[in-house]
Amino acid sequence: MNEPTHPLERDPEDALSPDAGETSGDVIRCDACPVLCRIRKGQSGACDRYANVDGKLVRSDPLLILQRTIEQGGAVVPFLEPGKPWKGNLISASNTFVTGVGATTTYPDYKPAPFIVASKADGIDVVTVVTEGIFSYCGLKVKIDTDRYLGPEQSAVRVGGEQIGHVTTAEYGSQMLALGGVRHLTGGSKKEGNVTCDAMLKLANREPVEMAIDGGAKVVVQAGAAPVVNDEREERMRVGCGSATIGIFARQWLGHCDEVIVVDDHITGVLTEHQAGRFLDMRPGGIRVRGRKSTPGRYFKVAQPGLGWGGTDITDPLTIIEKIDPKTAWPGMRVLMVSTTGEDAEWFVLDEALKPQKAQMPAPVRKVVERIAENCEPALCSVLFMGGAGGSLRAGVTENPVRLTRSVKALETTVTCGGAPVYVWPGGGITVMVDVLRMPERSFGYVPTPALVLPIEFTLPLEAYRGMGGHAEHVLPLDKALERARFRAEGWRVDNPWPVAERK
Amino acid sequence: MNRPVSARLPEGRLHLQHGPIDLLIEAWGTPHEIEAAYARAEARFQDVLETLVAELPMLRAPLGEAYPLFRGPVARRMAAAVWPHRASFVTPMAAVAGAVADEMLEALVAGGALDKALVNDGGDIAFFLPPGASLRAAVAHDPQRPALDAGIAIGAASPVRGLATSGWRGRSQSLGIADAVTVLARSAAQADAAATLVANAVNVQHPTIRRAPARALKEDSDLGERFVTIEVGVLPACAVAEALEAGLAAAAAMRAAGLIEGAYLALQGERRLLEPTQDCAVPALNSQAQSHQGRIR
Numbered sequence: 060m061n062e063p064t065h066p067l068e069r070d071p072e073d074a075l076s077p078d079a080g081e082t083s084g085d086v087i088r089c090d091a092c093p094v095l096c097r098i099r100k101g102q103s104g105a106c107d108r109y110a111n112v113d114g115k116l117v118r119s120d121p122l123l124i125l126q127r128t129i130e131q132g133g134a135v136v137p138f139l140e141p142g143k144p145w146k147g148n149l150i151s152a153s154n155t156f157v158t159g160v161g162a163t164t165t166y167p168d169y170k171p172a173p174f175i176v177a178s179k180a181d182g183i184d185v186v187t188v189v190t191e192g193i194f195s196y197c198g199l200k201v202k203i204d205t206d207r208y209l210g211p212e213q214s215a216v217r218v219g220g221e222q223i224g225h226v227t228t229a230e231y232g233s234q235m236l237a238l239g240g241v242r243h244l245t246g247g248s249k250k251e252g253n254v255t256c257d258a259m260l261k262l263a264n265r266e267p268v269e270m271a272i273d274g275g276a277k278v279v280v281q282a283g284a285a286p287v288v289n290d291e292r293e294e295r296m297r298v299g300c301g302s303a304t305i306g307i308f309a310r311q312w313l314g315h316c317d318e319v320i321v322v323d324d325h326i327t328g329v330l331t332e333h334q335a336g337r338f339l340d341m342r343p344g345g346i347r348v349r350g351r352k353s354t355p356g357r358y359f360k361v362a363q364p365g366l367g368w369g370g371t372d373i374t375d376p377l378t379i380i381e382k383i384d385p386k387t388a389w390p391g392m393r394v395l396m397v398s399t400t401g402e403d404a405e406w407f408v409l410d411e412a413l414k415p416q417k418a419q420m421p422a423p424v425r426k427v428v429e430r431i432a433e434n435c436e437p438a439l440c441s442v443l444f445m446g447g448a449g450g451s452l453r454a455g456v457t458e459n460p461v462r463l464t465r466s467v468k469a470l471e472t473t474v475t476c477g478g479a480p481v482y483v484w485p486g487g488g489i490t491v492m493v494d495v496l497r498m499p500e501r502s503f504g505y506v507p508t509p510a511l512v513l514p515i516e517f518t519l520p521l522e523a524y525r526g527m528g529g530h531a532e533h534v535l536p537l538d539k540a541l542e543r544a545r546f547r548a549e550g551w552r553v554d555n556p557w558p559v560a561e562r563k
Numbered sequence: 564m565n566r567p568v569s570a571r572l573p574e575g576r577l578h579l580q581h582g583p584i585d586l587l588i589e590a591w592g593t594p595h596e597i598e599a600a601y602a603r604a605e606a607r608f609q610d611v612l613e614t615l616v617a618e619l620p621m622l623r624a625p626l627g628e629a630y631p632l633f634r635g636p637v638a639r640r641m642a643a644a645v646w647p648h649r650a651s652f653v654t655p656m657a658a659v660a661g662a663v664a665d666e667m668l669e670a671l672v673a674g675g676a677l678d679k680a681l682v683n684d685g686g687d688i689a690f691f692l693p694p695g696a697s698l699r700a701a702v703a704h705d706p707q708r709p710a711l712d713a714g715i716a717i718g719a720a721s722p723v724r725g726l727a728t729s730g731w732r733g734r735s736q737s738l739g740i741a742d743a744v745t746v747l748a749r750s751a752a753q754a755d756a757a758a759t760l761v762a763n764a765v766n767v768q769h770p771t772i773r774r775a776p777a778r779a780l781k782e783d784s785d786l787g788e789r790f791v792t793i794e795v796g797v798l799p800a801c802a803v804a805e806a807l808e809a810g811l812a813a814a815a816a817m818r819a820a821g822l823i824e825g826a827y828l829a830l831q832g833e834r835r836l837l838e839p840t841q842d843c844a845v846p847a848l849n850s851q852a853q854s855h856q857g858r859i860r
Contacts, residue, residue: 086782092565092582093616097782105583105783505566 087111122174123160123499123514124541125478125551155537156551156559158477159191159514160502172455175530177521178537178559184521185559186534188456195510197446198239199262200492202230203278203286204296204438206324206370206399209234210275217271221254222247226272232296236270236280238262244509256509262442263495263503263511276366282442283496289366295435297399301328301369302357304399307434308427309335312395315423318344319395322361322379322403324370332356345387346394348379369398376405383413395424401431441494444503448474448489448515455530456517462527463517464489472519473558477502480556491515497555518558567612569605577601581612584663584684590671591679591696600671600680607670611637611663622655623785631655637666644752647822648760654785660735661727661755664689668751682751687727687758689751692719700726702745702827713827713834717747723824723839725751729762731792736777736784740795740806740830741765746814747825747839757814757823765810765828767803771796795831803833811835 085100089109096104103110110116157176172190179185203209212229215222216236224238243255258268267281279287286293298304301323309330312319319330330336331344333356350361361379365372373379376396390411397404406420420428453460466472467489474481474489479497484490495502504512525531551557567581575597577588586608590600614635615622621631622638626649631642633655640662641655648657664682668689671680681690681698690698702713717723728745731737737759744762748754773794777786780793798806807830814826814837825839 093613094582094619095616099779099782102780102782105781106585 085111085114087114087116089116091116122162123158123477124548125156125158125499126154126548154551155541155548156478156557157187157189157516157537157540158475158499158502159189159516160477160499162189162191162514172530174540175533175535176537176540177534186519186521186524186529187559188517188524188529190452190455190515191504191512192446192448192452192515193506193510193512194446194448195245196241197244197259197444197511197513198224198237199259200443200445201236201238201262201280202441202443203234203236203280203293204232204436204440205234205286205288205293206232206297207234207288207293207366208275208324208364208370208372209236209278209288210272214275215273217273218254218258218268221251223251223255223258223270226275232299239511252509256505256511259511260503260505263444263513264501265442265495280440280442282440284440285438286440291366293438295400295402295432296438297323297369298401298431298434299399300326301399302326302333304328304397304431305330305333305356306335308431309333309339311427311430312424313339313341315393315421315427316395317342317392318346319397320346320348320376320379321397321399322369322371322373322376323399324362324364325359326353327358327361327369327379329356329358343387344392344394345384347381347384349381350379368403369400376403377407377415380415383409383415385413388413395420395428397428397431399431400435401428401433404428442496443492443494444476444511444513445490445492446511446513448491452515453489457524457527457529459528466519466523466527467517471523472517475516475518475555475558477514478516478551478555478558480558497552499549516558567608569608571601577604579605579608579667581608584612586663586667587683588667588671589681589683590677592675592677596675596677600675600677603673603675604667604671604682607667611666614638615659615663622659623783625652625654625785637662640665640750640752641756644750644756647820648756648817651760651763652789653756653760656785657759658752658756660684660687661689661725661751661753664751664755665725684751686733687725687751687755689725690717692717692721692724694719702728702743702829713745713829715745715747715827721824721839722749723747724749725754727751727754727758729755729758731762731795735759736780736786736791738763738786738789738791739765739810740767740772740792740798741810741828742831743827743829744810744814745827746823748823753822757817757826761810761814761817761826761828764813765806765830767798767806767809769796769798769802771798798831800833803831806830807833807835811837 086097089096089098089104091109094105098104098111100111100114157174162174172188174189176187176189177184210226212226214226216224216238223243224236227235227237229235239255239259244252261268265282267279269279271277276289301321304321305328321328327348329348331341348358348361350358353359362371362373364370367374368376388409390409392409394407394415406418407415408418410416453463457463467474467483474483474491476493477498479493481491481493502514506512567579570578579586588604590597615637618633618635618638626645630646633639633642641658644658644662645653645655664684664687668682668691671682672691677691679692679696681688692698696719698717700715725748728743729737730741730743739762741762744758744765746754746758746761748757774790775793776788777784777791778788807828810828817823818837826837828835
């Protein structure tokens with residue numbers, strides 16, 4: 060026997076390396092699991108889940124096609140078996156898009172991609188190269204809509220004790236995590252890689268994942284769902300920072316409040332000192348809050364970050380008041396303290412000793428507090444997959460990979476992931492970002508490298524495909540491709556642009 | 564490349580699958596014990612296939628004169644189970660399903676306090692029966708038309724802890740024509756190896772039987788160019804009897820050698836029973852067509 064004695068001592072991505080020598084003629088080697096069955100034409104592997112149909116490895120899991128109907132959401136063909144004739148009245152090339160979901164891959168891509176499908180768009184012959192890419196260089200950018208303190212920047216994000224990423228620079232009203240990446244996937248321990256891969260897979264497939272941030276919070280993230288921070292569901296984003304809140308609502312407070320302090324972890328605003336209050340000729344209130352003054356009426360770091368008011372650690376708002384100037388403040392002065400989400404608010408009136416005393420909030424003030432809350436958008440977690448398709452995956456598309464890169468950069472080739480539009484980064488390679496919520500459900504898979512498997516499609520005019528050295532001899536008309544594959548159909552998402560259109 | 568998959572079936576069983584390995588696992592006991600047992604099984608399952616594959620070429624090779632030395636625990640179970648049968652053509656793969664079931668059962672039970680447990684690897688079953696527990700099992704002759712063709716109850720006092728069924732219709736290839744050969748043994752690996760070989764022995768030459776080289780059906784088959792059964796037409800009664808008697812003789816020799824505890828053979832409506840020695844009841848068989856059953860006591 061000249062089979063390799065320990066196939067697993069090699070990188071699984073090399074499992075199909077050309078030197079194996081057995082992948083010839085009618086026999087193909089299946090790389091779906093470590094058994095690496097050799098499967099002759101018409102046979103199936105040891106598991107009976109993968110078969111060799113006319114020299115192609117075919118998964119019994121169906122290929123996903125997406126169908127656009129005129130009225131959108133109309134009838135789609137549910138399931139068809141290969142070889143079974145179908146009437147063709149529901150499927151036509153102009154409204155069917157073959158996705159990489161279930162396409163399988165042919166890594167390493169010295170072979171053409173699993174499906175290279177031809178169709179027509181506006182009278183132009185268009186080719187869609189359909190494959191599933193294996194990405195070691197990939198990560199998730201997670202945007203968590205919350206001002207609550209999740210943890211210090213650069214802090215480790217852990218699942219089951221293993222680091223899967225870190226806290227990165229916060230964005231407006233949101234905390235950001237950078238997860239995955241090649242260093243955690245393959246650069247650390249085997250366990251770190253597997254935990255990272257598992258967490259990424261779940262997040263990309265829209266499942267919830269609980270993470271712990273070093274020196275910070277425990278957070279449950281699920282794409283499209285509200286974040287859960289330390290077991291509390293985060294319902295709303297802040298309307299803006301404290302200063303912005305002052306600016307938005309100053310005029311509505313005029314005449315009802317003598318002073319408003321908007322508590323915020325980023326910038327706490329003090330109305331009468333703020334530009335907005337001065338513009339309205341408001342009498343200075345003489346309340347000095349803690350923290351570092353940025354510009355008049357705007358204060359940084361009035362408290363520590365935390366899970367209290369406005370993303371700070373305070374639960375009693377009066378603790379941020381450093382002093383009240385007796386020369387400026389006056390007895391009976393009405394003070395509103397409110398957080399940037401309107402979730403926390405207190406109404407105070409200064410007594411004879413200029414001490415703030417809690418009082419019943421007047422209705423007009425309550426109305427503005429409620430308006431702050433109304434203006435806070437629902438808090439969501441967004442998960443964007445980011446990965447580089449710049450490597451050998453391109454060889455499944457063309458014999459001259461850089462031409463594909465150039466064609467993508469020139470907007471001649473449209474890249475989609477499971478039909479979803481992607482953002483292509485400038486610079487070298489084909490580094491894409493895609494919102495997992497715009498992709499079909501459960502689009503992602505993985506290999507034990509560990510690395511994620513992502514459906515990816517390249518759509519371009521046939522002429523351009525020939526021109527770049529594409530595998531033109533492997534181009535199949537769409538109806539032939541559908542005869543070959545077992546597939547299932549889903550409706551096209553109306554909010555995704557149709558990729559099979561002539562690019563101007 | 565796909566990794567092991569784990570799923571909880573609605574009725575509480577655990578389903579583990581990786582490549583060709585497909586396990587249904589059931590544990591009885593307190594919810595806490597069951598959860599802990601399933602967690603142990605899941606953890607153990609992670610590298611079972613990969614470890615086997617690392618030694619696959621040798622596992623697919625026919626036994627020679629020397630006892631095959633394997634590194635992996637499942638491979639060692641396979642070697643131990645097939646070694647006594649080396650006078651026949653056999654490769655360690657004849658015991659793979661049973662050996663995986665035994666290995667997984669050991670992990671499932673280890674350190675816990677279960678009332679009962681079983682690991683079913685595609686019909687090759689390893690089970691844990693503490694005192695007072697018992698197991699009922701049924702045999703279906705034709706996977707396309709599953710029916711409870713025969714039943715058996717195994718008590719804790721019986722030494723039987725493994726049960727395996729082999730036949731030409733099953734997923735594994737067979738050199739013989741048996742619809743079903745079910746073997747009871749002290750482990751699932753022993754039962755698996757014996758069932759494979761007894762099913763091979765249930766054989767006769769007849770024009771209605773179609774055979775093809777194993778590699779023509781599965782390129783990687785450990786049976787190489789040997790002819791395996793792909794179709795069995797209706798056989799005359801004398802041919803059925805001849806095939807069953809050949810199988811029964813093979814099973815009897817195995818029981819005499821202490822390799823198995825009992826066996827049940829079925830072919831085209833005829834059955835033969837090699838009765839288990841102790842603490843096993845065979846209710847379904849006892850109630851049906853006794854006159855047709857040959858018995859060796």
